[in-house]
Amino acid sequence: MADQIIEDELDDVRIVRALEEDIIFGRLAPGARLTEDSLLSRFPVTRHFVRQALVQLEQMGIIVRERNKGATVRSLTPAEVEQIYAVRELVQRQAALMIPLPASEKLIQDLLLIHKEHGEHIESGYLRGVHETNDRFHLTLFGACGNKYLVQTIELYMRYSLPVRANSMADRTALDVSHGQHRLMIEMLSGRDNWVLAQLCVDHLQPSKKRYIGLVEG
Structure with missing residues (x-):
């Protein structure tokens, strides 16, 4: 049984x-x-x-x-994408502002390991691995804010935006840019400027949003 x-x-x-x-x-x-x-x-x-x-x-x-x-x-209209991403920007900015800086060495090392794995999957073209390590990177990063309900909201809206984010998976240039921004986020964790980190987290969302809206409108 x-x-x-x-x-x-x-x-x-x-x-x-x-x-x-x-x-x-x-x-x-x-x-x-x-x-x-x-x-x-x-x-x-x-x-x-x-x-x-x-x-x-x-x-x-x-x-x-x-x-x-x-x-x-699920198919999203440009208006729906804008609304979903407005929420994503709000919650991810807030989470980044709440991360204690300089961050712990453990958090930085955990993110470096995920970052390395993410890069290896990009190089090998293993899209499932790229997707999973990307999500793991962000949830580990924002998990450091200390508010589990905020992190749950971030994860929920990551799911809502899957059709948008998926559009970048086959674009090697987009993946390389995203990977480079992950590295910058890790470097900023050693500093003290939460506002710069928060702005990078918001800027990081824009390319896939603009690409999806452009395709739908086109």
Whole structure:
């Protein structure tokens, strides 16, 4: 019985992870429909697990489910992007301002290790690794603000902006710029100017936002 429960949980994880990757890395475009029948033909599971996976993806903010319409990959309008990023700028600026500076050596070393791994994934073209280490970097950095509710809000809006952030994944130049800004953030942790760190954290958000809006409007 226990083995079956574990296997069922793994099925859920596999479906969610596969669809999340398809969406994050552009194999499923914004607005694409996700029907239960098409997912059943792709994954050897019951309809129950397909539905559970869709619920999880909706909670993550990367699909939308509507009555009588089914599920679609979340597509954001320019106005929605502006509103989401207005919140991201507010909460990330505030978190950066609350980080005690100079930061602890442990925080700096933890971020340097993540930064190194992030760079290795960029070089190898492993986009899943790039995505995961990017998120880990930011949550580790902002976690130093000491307010878990603020960090939870940051993480929530990172999820809401996944369609926007995903657009930069295939752009090597954009990844290199982002990686370089991560390094600057780490260097600023050794100083005492929270305002400069906070502004860099806000500036860091702008390229992917502008790129996505440009594509939608274009």
